[in-house]
Amino acid sequence: xxxMGEAGEQVHFYGPTSAFAHSSRxxxxxxxxxxxxxxxxxxxxxxxxxxxxxxELSHAQHTIILDRFFRFFxxxxxxxxxNLFHQDMVRTVMLPPHIPLARFAHYSPFLxxxxxxxxxxxxxxxxxxxxxTRAIFASKAETYLNFEISRPTLATVxxxxxxxxxxSTLGDHAGGWSYFGLADRASLSRKCYGLT
Numbered sequence: 001x002x003x004m005g006e007a008g009e010q011v012h013f014y015g016p017t018s019a020f021a022h023s024s025r026x027x028x029x030x031x032x033x034x035x036x037x038x039x040x041x042x043x044x045x046x047x048x049x050x051x052x053x054x055x056e057l058s059h060a061q062h063t064i065i066l067d068r069f070f071r072f073f074x075x076x077x078x079x080x081x082x083n084l085f086h087q088d089m090v091r092t093v094m095l096p097p098h099i100p101l102a103r104f105a106h107y108s109p110f111l112x113x114x115x116x117x118x119x120x121x122x123x124x125x126x127x128x129x130x131x132x133t134r135a136i137f138a139s140k141a142e143t144y145l146n147f148e149i150s151r152p153t154l155a156t157v158x159x160x161x162x163x164x165x166x167x168s169t170l171g172d173h174a175g176g177w178s179y180f181g182l183a184d185r186a187s188l189s190r191k192c193y194g195l196t
Contacts, residue, residue: 049093050109052140069119111159113141152186
């Protein structure tokens, strides 16, 4: 519902459970790619640093697939912010290779690979859409999970929640519920590490 405010501006009222309930303006409508990558497009970075080497994924394919993921999957549950994910991804992959993996709130190699294991469902290429290709990214994500679960961040919690969705898309509902439980438990343990 849109009403006129006291100062003559438009005030858009959303439902009480909406994340935009306290917003006084409509957010601008932009492509998630334009919105998140605009300031980083001219900066070289290795987006493939933490991805599997045995799957060929071009920069254009990577960008389109992630854009579709944020539009068609992550948007309804607001599980990950495209702006913050891309910002932290670029910060992470621009670090020199000899520096230990930095911990950011909105990006981790685990989260990146799990996102792609789901997002590949919307790929235009048949070989990328295959379940076996998606499983390669899910397996790669598992290699980072032990490192991340010991000191979880928000990205770890998001990755575990998305891993539950990955298993559910394959019909493995027991695995989906198990990873959902891990996500819930990891979210509670964040306060133990002062990451709130």
